[in-house]
Amino acid sequence: MTYEFLLESVWHPPLLFGGDHSVVLPAPLELKGLWWSGGLGRELRTNCGQQVLIEHPGQWNRSEGPDFLGAQLQIEGQAHIGNICIDEYAADWTHEKREQNAAYNQVVLQLTFRPGEHGPIMRHGEGREVPHVIVHERDIADSMNRPQREIAISSPGRCVHPLRKMGKPALEKLLKAAAKYRAKRLAVRAHRAIEMHGRDQVLYEACAEALGYPDNRISLQALAQRVSLASMHRVSTPGEAEARLFGVAGFLEPYIEPLVRPETRDYRRDLWEAWLEQRESAEFCERQALRWVIGDQRPANHPQRRVGALATVLRHWEQLTRLAFAEPFEFKPLADMLGAISHPFWSQHHKLSGPAARQPYTLFGRAQAVDLAARLLVPLALVEERMTWHEYYKLRFSGLSTDIRDAARRLIGEKDKERKWTRRVLHQQGLLQVDQDFCLELLNGQEALYGEQLQQWR
Numbered sequence: 029m030t031y032e033f034l035l036e037s038v039w040h041p042p043l044l045f046g047g048d049h050s051v052v053l054p055a056p057l058e059l060k061g062l063w064w065s066g067g068l069g070r071e072l073r074t075n076c077g078q079q080v081l082i083e084h085p086g087q088w089n090r091s092e093g094p095d096f097l098g099a100q101l102q103i104e105g106q107a108h109i110g111n112i113c114i115d116e117y118a119a120d121w122t123h124e125k126r127e128q129n130a131a132y133n134q135v136v137l138q139l140t141f142r143p144g145e146h147g148p149i150m151r152h153g154e155g156r157e158v159p160h161v162i163v164h165e166r167d168i169a170d171s172m173n174r175p176q177r178e179i180a181i182s183s184p185g186r187c188v189h190p191l192r193k194m195g196k197p198a199l200e201k202l203l204k205a206a207a208k209y210r211a212k213r214l215a216v217r218a219h220r221a222i223e224m225h226g227r228d229q230v231l232y233e234a235c236a237e238a239l240g241y242p243d244n245r246i247s248l249q250a251l252a253q254r255v256s257l258a259s260m261h262r263v264s265t266p267g268e269a270e271a272r273l274f275g276v277a278g279f280l281e282p283y284i285e286p287l288v289r290p291e292t293r294d295y296r297r298d299l300w301e302a303w304l305e306q307r308e309s310a311e312f313c314e315r316q317a318l319r320w321v322i323g324d325q326r327p328a329n330h331p332q333r334r335v336g337a338l339a340t341v342l343r344h345w346e347q348l349t350r351l352a353f354a355e356p357f358e359f360k361p362l363a364d365m366l367g368a369i370s371h372p373f374w375s376q377h378h379k380l381s382g383p384a385a386r387q388p389y390t391l392f393g394r395a396q397a398v399d400l401a402a403r404l405l406v407p408l409a410l411v412e413e414r415m416t417w418h419e420y421y422k423l424r425f426s427g428l429s430t431d432i433r434d435a436a437r438r439l440i441g442e443k444d445k446e447r448k449w450t451r452r453v454l455h456q457q458g459l460l461q462v463d464q465d466f467c468l469e470l471l472n473g474q475e476a477l478y479g480e481q482l483q484q485w486r
Contacts, residue, residue, distance in 0.1 A: 031205035034485060035465060053116060053141050054168070058246050060095055060114050063139065064088065064253050065233070066224035067171035067217060072161045078104050080137065080161060085224065086112055088254045090312045093131035101137065103159055110136030117142055118160055127151055139163055171217060189441030190466070190482045202485050203449065203458030210461040215407040229257050231352055234404040235341050238396045241329040242430070243321035248334060250318060251277050263306070270339040271302035276310055277335050278317050279380060291384060295373045327378035328389055336374030337391040344369050357409035359423055363397040398425045402457055423453045432456045435463035
């Protein structure tokens with residue numbers, strides 16, 4: 029039995045609950061990020077059946093109006109250059125009265141995410157109809173490697189800890205198969221983005237995603253898209269690049285020397301002055317500003333420190349790319365290199381206004397390096413035959429993220445056995461995939477486990 033066959037047996041339509049189930053969409057910022065990265069695909073079809081080929085998704089809009097500017101696409105073979113709107117509902121166009129707003133006159137495509145909800149015929153103030161694409165939930169699920177439904181196949185309580193009693197050979201085979209399935213899906217997603225923006229940009233975003241503590245992961249990845257490597261060509265020094273990241277993130281306030289701690293004055297003054305030179309061409313308006321979760325965070329997870337770590341990674345970019353795409357790919361040299369990077373300010377501070385720490389911070393720890401490898405570098409290396417499955421199997425890491433710990437608890441529920449199956453990164457990724465495909469759904473506030481389907485595994 030293959031993992032794909034097991035999934036098909038579970039998600040086959042006759043097993044689904046009947047009735048109408050609303051799809052829980054990702055956050056708007058994540059949907060926009062999927063569009064920019066090519067995650068929604070390059071070949072689309074409008075609600076009128078017209079074929080759309082995306083050549084470039086455009087640039088994030090810094091002001092009011094459409095979400096992306098200067099996109100390049102073909103509709104039925106005819107070239108168009110214009111702006112893109114990303115909306116949940118087609119009717120958002122009418123509700124916001126965009127036909128009366130000149131800022132929307134150059135829109136060449138609207139994407140929405142509610143199947144069956146076509147909305148009215150939309151027109152520009154100039155009287156031209158706006159082509160409209162409805163992105164199906166299946167395409168979102170494929171691009172994000174997650175289940176298509178937010179419902180459970182079985183009722184709550186029909187199974188608990190479905191892997192607890194599974195024998196070692198069967199469980200080993202299941203987790204390996206799930207990890208391989210996950211790696212292939214992640215590689216497909218990465219290649220889509222590489223085709224759109226190139227390997228370096230995809231690596232840069234993956235570094236941001238790895239540094240983004242769960243509450244800020246999406247915002248940090250969006251920051252790496254807004255301050256893309258291509259846009260960095262407009263700056264000439266690492267200090268200017270650093271200022272651009274912090275300015276676009278919204279973390280730089282006017283520099284008033286008496287209000288600044290003496291030990292942070294030089295660094296903050298240099299950042300502010302470098303940002304002033306770029307601010308007019310790079311700053312996002314309040315409506316488009318990124319939102320950050322700062323409360324209830326450990327100091328080491330403060331988003332300002334994570335942006336500082338991303339800026340520091342850029343200072344070592346040539347060395348990082350050489351190791352990340354090496355043939356053969358080896359994890360240890362990459363982790364050692366990332367673990368050794370330091371910054372005169374951010375190795376000592378967790379935020380711009382904070383005091384120096386007693387002990388220096390590690391900017392890019394082994395946990396982040398494992399995350400970067402598991403999400404991007406290992407899947408690419410496996411598909412491109414720069415790494416063997418045997419080498420992947422040997423990769424160990426005992427530090428567990430909350431997601432992995434929760435997955436092991438839901439699936440196994442026996443501490444000694446959990447520890448045994450969370451030592452290898454391959455097993456961790458397999459647990460995450462099985463948990464995602466079989467046990468993550470919620471129904472009426474209770475865990476709706478339908479892992480009894482896993483008993484089919486042979």
